[in-house]
Amino acid sequence: MASIRLQKWLARCGVGSRRACEQLIRQGRVQVNGQRATLGMCIDAERDSITVDGKPLNPPPPPVYILLHKPPGYVTTRKDPHAPHTVMELLKGLKTPVFPVGRLDADAEGLLLLTNDGELANRLLHPRYKVAKTYRVWVRGVPGKDALRQLREGVLLEEGQTAPAQVRLIKRQGHQSLLEITLHEGRKRQVKRMCAAVGHPVQRLVRIAFGPLHLPKNLPPGTWRELTPSERDALLQAAGLLSTKSSDKRQGITPREQIGVK
Ligand code: URA
Secondary structure: OOOEEHHHHHHHOOOOOHHHHHHHHHOOOEEEOOEEOOOOOEEOOOOOOEEEOOEEOOOOOOOOEEEEEEOOOOEOOOOOOOOOOEHHHHHOOOOOOOEEOOOOOOOOEEEEEEEOOHHHHHHHHOHHHOOOEEEEEEEEOOOOHHHHHHHHHOOEEOOEEOOOOEEEEEEEEOOEEEEEEEEOOOOOOHHHHHHHHOOOOEEEEEEEEEOOEEOOOOOOOOOEEEOOHHHHHHHHHHOOOOOOOOOOOOOOOOOHHHHOOO
16 A cells, blocks of 8 residues: 655645644654654555544545636635635535635636645646646737747746747737637746737636636636546546546545545
């Protein structure tokens, strides 16, 4: 059976953040099989008996994967006392706490993934996995060949050159054009800064795909649904967490079919 670092397992069981769990271990409040635990040790979650302050751990909550159609006007954050509205307000009825995977600007729209699966979220956001994000973008003016080439090959932003991107001019309408842009990296406000840098500021930005997920046509703005099992498996595969067609084999993660969740 695969082993897992103790602090990672404690965090997965909802004891606290990874850092808070490390602190508990350092403070000697965690025991494994009756012995004081040490930071960095690995455990077998199915065999070892783990306590925090003498109490056995609760099992980790089942993973939840939510696809939200974010409307403009909502800040992508779990909590922000200064934000007029946050995306969490749109998740009424959802019992399990989740957090957004990456962010969309407050005025941006489209597909936002939320989950309680920290390992998946870390991987999806890690540059190593180069998870593609596709945006439909209304820009001012009509980008010519040169602007499109720059967007595709790389635009020099203040922190450096952007990676190659796929860019399609879909249509022009009055003084605006609709582009489809696929990025394999995720810098802050990247699409807006790239388009502004080539002289075509963004007027409206909608994320239509995130890795293997697509914004469903039948999901109105402001509403959400759970990922289907095949969407979830495709996402786990994109993050290197599922290598075959079988369900998630990570330690402590119960395949959702087995716990009766659609
Ligand atoms: N690029 C942006 O500029 N904004 C977003 O919200 C996402 C990508």
